[in-house]
Amino acid sequence: MHELSVAMSIVDIADEYASNASATVVNEIEIEVGQLSGVIMDALKFAMDVATKDTILENASCKYIRIDGLSRCRDCTYEFETDNLFTPCPKCQSYRQEIIRGKELRIRSLTVE
Numbered sequence: 855m856h857e858l859s860v861a862m863s864i865v866d867i868a869d870e871y872a873s874n875a876s877a878t879v880v881n882e883i884e885i886e887v888g889q890l891s892g893v894i895m896d897a898l899k900f901a902m903d904v905a906t907k908d909t910i911l912e913n914a915s916c917k918y919i920r921i922d923g924l925s926r927c928r929d930c931t932y933e934f935e936t937d938n939l940f941t942p943c944p945k946c947q948s949y950r951q952e953i954i955r956g957k958e959l960r961i962r963s964l965t966v967e
């Protein structure tokens with residue numbers, strides 16, 4: 855499962871951050887998940903439950919923030935929300951578009967003590 859390796863790298867990053875900050879407990883972690891990142895939110899939540907076991911994140915509360923996808927049409931510059939890469943521009947039906955938001959997959963914040 856792709857999400858499990860994502861979850862494990864989130865744990866690695868958090869672990870490294872916490873030890874740099876000499877923290878022993880992570881209280882909360884906020885994770886941004888772009889709709890176009892290729893990661894399925896529910897699968898990531900499940901994977902995080904598994905990946906955080908016996909780690910510094912075990913008792914942390916995980917918050918997930920969904921970032922909606924936003925594309926810009928290369929032909930008419932119209933911007934529109936999308937949840938996939940295969941939707942034509944609603945204005946001119948062009949498939950030439952660039953993603954301007956929604957590929958994010960990152961830790962937004964980490965609360966340690």
Ligand SMILES: [Zn+2]
Pocket residue numbers: 927928929930931932943944945946947948
């Ligand atoms: Zn267009």
